[in-house]
Amino acid sequence: MSEKGHAQSNIRLGMVIDLDKCTGCGACSAACQAENNISFRPDESNKLRSISWMYIYQLDNKKDYPDYKIAYLPRPCMHCDADHHSPCTFVCPVNATTRDENNGIVTHIYPRCIGCRYCMVACPYHARSFNWWDPTWPKPMTSMLSPEVSPRMRGVVEKCTFCHHRYNKARAKAYVDGTDPNKATYNPACADACPTKAITFGNLLDEKSEVAKLSKDPRAFRVLEKLQTKPKVYYLSKQDWIRNLADNSLT
């Protein structure tokens, strides 16, 4: 046990998203939906009811035409690395959501979830969605459901898992290949899909990894850093107005 109150490993999976390259095309989100069996409904325009693990926020600089500028901020789960607990894991009464200290992924076990939605309230990033209904798919589309990710049921919360089923696969492959599973690398579906390669993924504690280098870039920042949630998702931007919207200042 370290002074942080939990066992430390040398793996902290994290992500860096370059907002100057992100065009808001939605490929990451669509790929995530396909990868993770995310359900959809006939009307998806009410965003409070829409389930999305990778939600794309539109930011703007609040200026008038023609100085008006937009940018997009794709938001997966931040997999907060705050000491002892992530905000959501702290409030879960049934240990349905916990942080895997081996790799830093915040997991959510659906059969344990009792649907109290405390975690949704606790999450400052709105990264969690609730299944108000049993998901339904129009008949033939159940054929495209992936067996690697279990479809959710009514009454549970769901969120981005950093595609940890892909991580498990990568580790399993490393075992079989006889290499060190702790050095196994993989990409979640969103990072694979991104047409401008704005998303970089990997082990933040591996000094040689691209993601570790980028997370220390002068352009790097995190959203709502002042809350000390220590997200493992970093963003990059040169533009001050985007950085200011991350709400890091105390004023």
Add this chain to the structure above:
Amino acid sequence: MQFAAGAVGGTLLTPLPWKLADDSAVWSQNWSWRPSPERGEITKVPSVCTLCAGGCGIQARLVNGNRAILIEGNPANPVNEGSVCALAASALQFLYAPYRVTQPLKQTKKRGDKTGFQAISWEQAQTELSKKLEEIRGEGPHTVACITSSRRSSMDDLWAQFFNAYGSPNLFKMPSECDASKSAAQLTTGNSSTFAFDLENAGYVLSFGANLLDGCAAPSRASGALRRWKKDRYPVKIVQVESRASITASKADVFLPINPGTEAALAMGIAHLMVNGANYDAYFVKNNVFGFEDWTDSNGKKHQGFKSLVSSSAYTPEQVAKITGLEPAKVRELAKEFASQPKALAVWGTGRADVSNNTYHELVFVALNALKGNLKPGGLIGLAPKAPLSELSAQKDILSENSSQQPRLDLAKSQNCPCPQNGLYGFLDAVSSGPKYPIKLLMVHEANPAHCLPENKLFAAAAEKVPTLVSFSSFMDETALQSDYILPDHMALERFDDVIGIPGAPYGYYAVSAPIIKPLLDTKHTGEVLMKVASTLGGTVASSIPWKSYEDFLKFRVEGIAKAKAGAVIDKPIEISSIKAGDPVTSNYSDAADLFKKLKAGLCWHDAPSAVTFDKTTSGKLELACQSIGKNAQSSDDVIYLPHFAPLKPSGSESEWPLLLVSYSSPRVSCGYLANTPFMNKLIPDSMLAGDELFIDLNPQTAASLGIAQGDQVKIKTTQGEAGAKANITPAARPGVLYIPRGMGHKAYDEYIGNKGVNACQLMEVQLDPVSGMGTVWATRAQLRRV
């Protein structure tokens, strides 16, 4: 009393009710309506995406070889380098769509009545189609027509082969930006090709309304280019010129807001300053450009050249500023920057990949690049090279020979435009308004003109006059719904197809899209339907189309590449944009069979870019004075030969219709033949759609003058039609201009796709380009009021 209180207390204290409620919750969560996806071995199958013209390599993940669960990018492909777009990522929602046509259908009631469709066998469907075609052929084969959106695939050539052999000139394509580029390339270089841009190697990009990141024709390549431009050291400066603060404008370093449709005026203004300041590639222009100086035609008549036109007072920065709405100083600054940057490239587009552009404006942008010297060998602009596929040549019999005397229906009128191109609008117009000859059978392939053709009512009017309408759509779309027969094609992932070149890409590209999965339904490849029909018709039609399967046909086409020993297969990651024109590319396949095997395995073929050649023009140079325009010209003014700013005025008066409506495309909305998927609907922001209501974007200033608040219910009325919508007040909109997204408002399909918003095509006005006769769309006069 005591007893009752005790009972209540007891019930509350006992855990039984809580336990039962919990149990029932857990129990009902495990009801079988939650699907449990079948497990099995997961394999990956590579292929190439044909959902748009982008030509991306993809790979499908299959469970047990029979259930596709995911489409990802193929890292081995140099175009998308492993990425996918939202459309491809949700491609399986087309494969497993509930609105697919499961087998051939015949309409037995009134057109458009869903209940009237009767299932028929393929045997019957093909026999009836062959019989109709045979009957019509005896009376005059030219009365058969087809509309297809396929243009970079061998399917396109197969249609042409069929129509040539059968004897009808009436084969039309859905409109595309490439039409205008083709028209300009034809006029200036004499080549039947399109211009290609070396985006990746440009050092400065000046974009005249090109929607590089807002859903352009080759989205993956544009995204790849953006990534290269945004590199850490020496990033490439991007200047976006358009009226809306779009995504491309936001990603650009500088956004120059102008009045909609005035991009060409600004380009003329820049050319004016370059010419007057002698700040252009004089060596290239002197040696390789015809019509820059005043010129003399073959009759010895003297004409004004581009130099004197562009340097005239009509294009001074002050004049240009007046037209575009920019400051004169901005025009000067931009011209100076463009002229002085060593690798500056001007790109252009209508901002809508599936709409053609004004030919004169297209010529203006070519001229500006010519002044910059970008068209010289090794320059940033080339002509899209063609893969040397086996050519098709149709054999003709007496019937097809005779009918070739008949003009294409859009050209069968007294006055024709000088350089007619894809004349779909002319054709639809002719069919609906007493044509020279009637159309007896219209086939629609991979297209949905009833919905996504701007001014779609023109298609409806034409379809009414056609006794038999046949659709080959895989989906029950708006056009299929209006058809008499539906002969459903396989969905793109279930069939063989190919990709011949990528729009706007300078390198040669060819890829075969092999099926990732066996057809799920009772569908048939349209190419194979054509083969079957041809063999039933017999004679020269059958001998012109001798193939038995579409795969055989593609093998035949690939033989051409192998014979020419051209290009190479990409079997390891390469930076395709680093290959320069004239660089040797050594072939790495042994013969045609080997090449086809590699292509079928998802690898793509490439070749070096080709420089622009001018040897096909009359002058042997790049023709800025396009002599062929003079042919049918109604005016003798010298300006008709030259690139100039020639806006087509939208109909209606400004006093009656004070606003302009401009349509835009979004990468999150599919606006062509394919409708949005449920996954993509999730991406549509709530500032674009709320329930079934679409938002129209307008500037806060416009809104204030109309007394409209955010989210107000409004009625939009244009010279073409009217619709109800909601107001979205955003500074992205230019004052006085309204913006509507394209691709919404489907009426067909199912509850997930249909009835979402308004179809922009029913509100937009199409104007015919005077040079090419193609339909152009830029702005429509409109009114907006609160309801």
